[in-house]
Amino acid sequence: MLNGKSILVTGGTGSFGNAFVREVFARFPDVKRVVVYSRDELKQFEMAQRISDRDHPAIRYFIGDVRDASRLRRALEGIDIVVHAAALKQVPAAEYNPFECIKTNVIGAQNVIECALDAGVSRVVALSTDKAAAPVNLYGATKLCSDKLFVAANNIRGTRDIRFSVVRYGNVMGSRGSVIPFFLDRRRTGVLPITDPQMTRFNISLEDGVAMVMWAIEHAWGGEILVPKLPSYRITDLAEAIGPGCRQEVVGMRPGEKLHEEMITSSDSFYTVDIGGYFAILPATPDYTFEDYTEAFGGSRVAAGYAYDSGTNEHFLTVEEIRELVETHVVGAGKAAGA
16 A cells, blocks of 8 residues: 555654654565654664665654744645654653644644645544543643644635544553553662552553554544554553562652543543454544444444443553563564664
């Protein structure tokens, strides 16, 4: 589906961007162009050592910020597909510097939308977060606003052949900001800090996150927020899996942190359909019917009042399962990358 296409990834030097670009080159040898759009030249330099234009002539590294609409418009010339992964996502930093977070996550999102409309892009998939569901911190609030912008962008596409969709998933195993690398580093001290013994999180690997975006590029109708069906883990089980001999020290929850991750609220249930491997939260006023959408994917509406959060999830990972996933997706991935 991507052979012969030109793709741009905003925030392309992040954990997701690195994994997504590698997957594109592995699966689509005839991709026309892959543009990594980000503002940090050092990260681009480091990424170019791993994914070089010598090995992959289609790669382009384009320095720019989603806040800068004119630069973004230039970068989008000739682009068919946009994956929007750029965001300021550190919760404490967003609380301390709120408008900086708004500039990137909200104004930047609108810039992506308007420039994609002007450039003749055909597909836009934006990455969201569990924190956008019933947000309790500024980062989550900005991502909820971003989600609303991308969903509503389908209303102003006119006669253009373009679809805007969103993918929302929770804690990515081993990504920047994940607690797992922190625990791996701290286990040598013999003490692992635990925010709250009752805390739970969803778990998804980078590979599954990339696969979800690929699915959305090919299958999304536009306007939906796609949510994967994921296992959960307890933070105490994660600590036990990583540091079985370590003492777990309760340090309390950070400001803006939730006890459990939410991805579908009970208020979303009236617009949510189960389509097999994913849920889809459909827009309140789509240009297609719920019946057509569910029939196309062999799905069904969820029950009224249904909520999807990590604390009440039916599937919890065992300590051994967590340990195996960490070895495969974090420790093993780090060794393969030369970390």
